[in-house]
Amino acid sequence: MTWENLPGHVYIQEVVTRDGLQIEPRFLPTQDKVALIDALSQTGVAKIEVTSFVSPKAVPNLADARDVAKLIKRRPGVTYVALVPNLRGAQEALTANMDELNLVMSVSETHNRANMRMTPEQSLEGFRTIVESARGTPATLNGSIATAFGCPFEGKQPEAKVLKLAEDYLSLGLDSITLADTTGMANPRQVADLVSAFRRRFGSVPLTLHFHNTRGMGLANVVSALSVGADRFDASLGGIGGCPFAPGATGNISTEDLVHMLDEMGIPTGVDLAGLLALARSLPALLGHDIPGQVAKAGRSGDLHPAPADIHLAAK
Amino acid sequence: MTWENLPGHVYIQEVVTRDGLQIEPRFLPTQDKVALIDALSQTGVAKIEVTSFVSPKAVPNLADARDVAKLIKRRPGVTYVALVPNLRGAQEALTANMDELNLVMSVSETHNRANMRMTPEQSLEGFRTIVESARGTPATLNGSIATAFGCPFEGKQPEAKVLKLAEDYLSLGLDSITLADTTGMANPRQVADLVSAFRRRFGSVPLTLHFHNTRGMGLANVVSALSVGADRFDASLGGIGGCPFAPGATGNISTEDLVHMLDEMGIPTGVDLAGLLALARSLPALLGHDIPGQVAKAGRSGDLHPAPADIHLAAK
Numbered sequence: 001m002t003w004e005n006l007p008g009h010v011y012i013q014e015v016v017t018r019d020g021l022q023i024e025p026r027f028l029p030t031q032d033k034v035a036l037i038d039a040l041s042q043t044g045v046a047k048i049e050v051t052s053f054v055s056p057k058a059v060p061n062l063a064d065a066r067d068v069a070k071l072i073k074r075r076p077g078v079t080y081v082a083l084v085p086n087l088r089g090a091q092e093a094l095t096a097n098m099d100e101l102n103l104v105m106s107v108s109e110t111h112n113r114a115n116m117r118m119t120p121e122q123s124l125e126g127f128r129t130i131v132e133s134a135r136g137t138p139a140t141l142n143g144s145i146a147t148a149f150g151c152p153f154e155g156k157q158p159e160a161k162v163l164k165l166a167e168d169y170l171s172l173g174l175d176s177i178t179l180a181d182t183t184g185m186a187n188p189r190q191v192a193d194l195v196s197a198f199r200r201r202f203g204s205v206p207l208t209l210h211f212h213n214t215r216g217m218g219l220a221n222v223v224s225a226l227s228v229g230a231d232r233f234d235a236s237l238g239g240i241g242g243c244p245f246a247p248g249a250t251g252n253i254s255t256e257d258l259v260h261m262l263d264e265m266g267i268p269t270g271v272d273l274a275g276l277l278a279l280a281r282s283l284p285a286l287l288g289h290d291i292p293g294q295v296a297k298a299g300r301s302g303d304l305h306p307a308p309a310d311i312h313l314a315a316k
Numbered sequence: 317m318t319w320e321n322l323p324g325h326v327y328i329q330e331v332v333t334r335d336g337l338q339i340e341p342r343f344l345p346t347q348d349k350v351a352l353i354d355a356l357s358q359t360g361v362a363k364i365e366v367t368s369f370v371s372p373k374a375v376p377n378l379a380d381a382r383d384v385a386k387l388i389k390r391r392p393g394v395t396y397v398a399l400v401p402n403l404r405g406a407q408e409a410l411t412a413n414m415d416e417l418n419l420v421m422s423v424s425e426t427h428n429r430a431n432m433r434m435t436p437e438q439s440l441e442g443f444r445t446i447v448e449s450a451r452g453t454p455a456t457l458n459g460s461i462a463t464a465f466g467c468p469f470e471g472k473q474p475e476a477k478v479l480k481l482a483e484d485y486l487s488l489g490l491d492s493i494t495l496a497d498t499t500g501m502a503n504p505r506q507v508a509d510l511v512s513a514f515r516r517r518f519g520s521v522p523l524t525l526h527f528h529n530t531r532g533m534g535l536a537n538v539v540s541a542l543s544v545g546a547d548r549f550d551a552s553l554g555g556i557g558g559c560p561f562a563p564g565a566t567g568n569i570s571t572e573d574l575v576h577m578l579d580e581m582g583i584p585t586g587v588d589l590a591g592l593l594a595l596a597r598s599l600p601a602l603l604g605h606d607i608p609g610q611v612a613k614a615g616r617s618g619d620l621h622p623a624p625a626d627i628h629l630a631a632k
Contacts, residue, residue, distance in 0.1 A: 150617060152621045153620060214610065215611050223504045294531050306469070307429075
């Protein structure tokens with residue numbers, strides 16, 4: 001690996017209370033969500049995707065979006081984001097003074113129809129109306145390209161199609177782009193290729209990588225992206241946020257496992273790993289189940305163990 | 317990532333019946349071990365570490381080493397390996413006609429004393445007697461350097477110390493080297509650095525990387541190693557083989573997740589992934605517990621799902 005393009009700082013973007021909780025079997029009470037977000041605000045993460053202003057019928061777990069946005073303590077320096085599926089959601093997010101709105105559609109038409117219930121044209125038209133309604137507000141707009149590394153219905157998406165959609169986003173006036181591996185189909189070679197192609201075409205437009213660890217390649221994809229200069233990653237505390245098509249599969253890459261790896265590699269994130277680990281270890285009690293994150297169980301690489309007591313005898 | 321050093325073929329070396337089973341709570345009956353090894357022989361893996369000729373008191377799960385070695389069907393082209401802790405084990409392995417003996421000591425003195433109950437000098441002297449006793453037999457000798465990426469008692473080991481031990485191994489007459497991340501402490505940057513240093517010093521001496529996924533970095537370390545030309549990896553079906561210091565942590569990297577990633581990256585292994593997945597999915601019934609491997613649960617990236625039936629209505 002040539003590390004010549006390695007970023008000097010990596011931005012950690014926490015999505016646990018949005019992507020993580022979305023398909024949890026239990027509703028996490030509003031005060032627990034607020035406490036979790038407030039605690040995450042203290043760890044040094046750059047962004048927190050707080051919630052989604054989506055129909056409570058579509059995502060019952062996030063039905064308290066307005067209350068959560070109102071009750072959290074805003075820490076200066078942290079960007080508070082809401083996912084918005086449409087104009088109505090965007091207006092609610094703006095009313096709630098979110099710092100950033102995250103607009104999303106899938107590059108796969110089948111997935112967009114199934115997930116957003118819109119054609120690609122309808123989605124882009126929706127984006128246009130959101131851009132208009134956000135004009136003059138301080139909110140920034142990020143555009144997420146779901147299924148950028150593959151669609152569970154259509155399979156791999158051509159690189160040119162993904163880049164064309166990113167271009168459409170930027171033409172509409174969005175500020176930054178997320179390439180999302182919605183169901184964990186990305187592989188490290190594809191990641192390096194797509195991130196490099198994005199950089200060649202769009203220069204320094206801020207780019208986030210959103211990986212799931214569905215098939216065990218989450219951190220491998222991060223390493224591959226880092227090696228071509230990517231420096232913003234979404235991750236979910238504990239690695240929660242499974243895939244509806246893969247019961248038992250893990251979810252988003254785990255924030256604490258990501259920060260641990262970057263720490264070990266000597267890449268600064270500004271995030272307090274001990275604080276993150278304490279929060280990750282509180283999740284099983286909150287959620288009622290084990291978490292996929294590994295470092296919360298294994299401890300950090302640097303956490304040494306006492307040598308066995310009988311070692312001197314044995315060495316005789 | 318620059319892929320210019322990417323190997324044209326990767327050798328998959330299966331260790332499930334040795335490293336995988338070593339600390340399983342249950343003894344896997346001999347006929348189940350034999351059936352598993354014989355089935356693995358059909359999948360195209362390059363090597364199978366069959367067992368360890370170790371004291372049954374030290375590792376009760378492998379007390380049937382002699383029977384397993386006798387009962388398996390040797391498939392031409394597959395290298396059948398036994399781990400040997402000492403001269404007596406080596407003699408048993410030679411009597412059992414193993415193709416390769418895997419000798420092991422830890423670069424960390426504390427770990428070697430705790431694990432092998434020998435000083436470094438005693439271990440190397442043991443290696444010398446094994447080399448002598450194997451002379452004139454067709455068996456090849458591999459030397460594994462345990463804790464090469466860190467020791468749970470001592471922490472990181474200096475690169476120079478690891479390379480010096482590799483040199484000692486080669487001077488004694490061993491044919492090939494394994495760098496083992498015994499308790500999952502390696503990070504991708506360290507892996508690229510150590511593998512590159514090994515290559516600079518020892519040229520084309522065959523090198524195996526043995527990673528554990530204890531902290532979620534297993535496949536990330538593989539990608540990093542691949543990028544500097546490594547082409548031989550140990551892995552365990554299902555990812556079993558946990559760490560005694562980290563209850564609940566995963567074990568070796570999962571063979572099927574490794575082969576899946578390499579398939580997705582377009583790197584040939586000659587291994588039949590479908591066959592491996594079928595075997596991995598049989599493990600929970602054999603072992604009485606779930607496995608850490610992800611692809612056995614999530615399916616391959618290319619396994620597409622039917623689009624939801626209501627998609628056309630929804631798109632109106």
